[in-house]
Amino acid sequence: MKTWISLLALFIVTGCVGQPSPGEGGVEKTHESGDLAFIELKIQGMTCPSCATGIEFALKQINGVVDAEVTYEEGRGKVIYDPSAVGEEEIIEGVKPFKAEVVARGKT
Numbered sequence: 001m002k003t004w005i006s007l008l009a010l011f012i013v014t015g016c017v018g019q020p021s022p023g024e025g026g027v028e029k030t031h032e033s034g035d036l037a038f039i040e041l042k043i044q045g046m047t048c049p050s051c052a053t054g055i056e057f058a059l060k061q062i063n064g065v066v067d068a069e070v071t072y073e074e075g076r077g078k079v080i081y082d083p084s085a086v087g088e089e090e091i092i093e094g095v096k097p098f099k100a101e102v103v104a105r106g107k108t
């Protein structure tokens with residue numbers, strides 16, 4: 001539930017000022033240890049690019065998430081996380097208002 005609250009708090013902060021950030025141009029793999037996992041999410045309900053930025057930010061607040069990238073155009077999110085610290089369920093819970101579902105998973 002705390003993840004949802006962080007998402008909510010983010011939207012309160014971000015509002016709908018709609019400044020689509022250019023993003024980081026790809027999910028940077030900062031840890032190449034091989035102990036990290038990767039999931040791709042299908043995310044429904046985003047209505048503007050700022051939504052994607054907000055969800056991406058919220059995902060990054062989750063403990064154990066190493067990196068996240070969400071694209072509005074594709075309706076997809078990519079998350080790299082430490083499976084010893086966080087699970088798919090908690091990650092999905094963090095974006096629950098947007099009906100995220102895992103469409104791919106793997107190792108980094």
Ligand code: 9UX
Pocket residue numbers: 015016017018046047048049050051052054
């Ligand atoms: Mo502004 Mo996108 O609230 O849902 S971030 S339209």
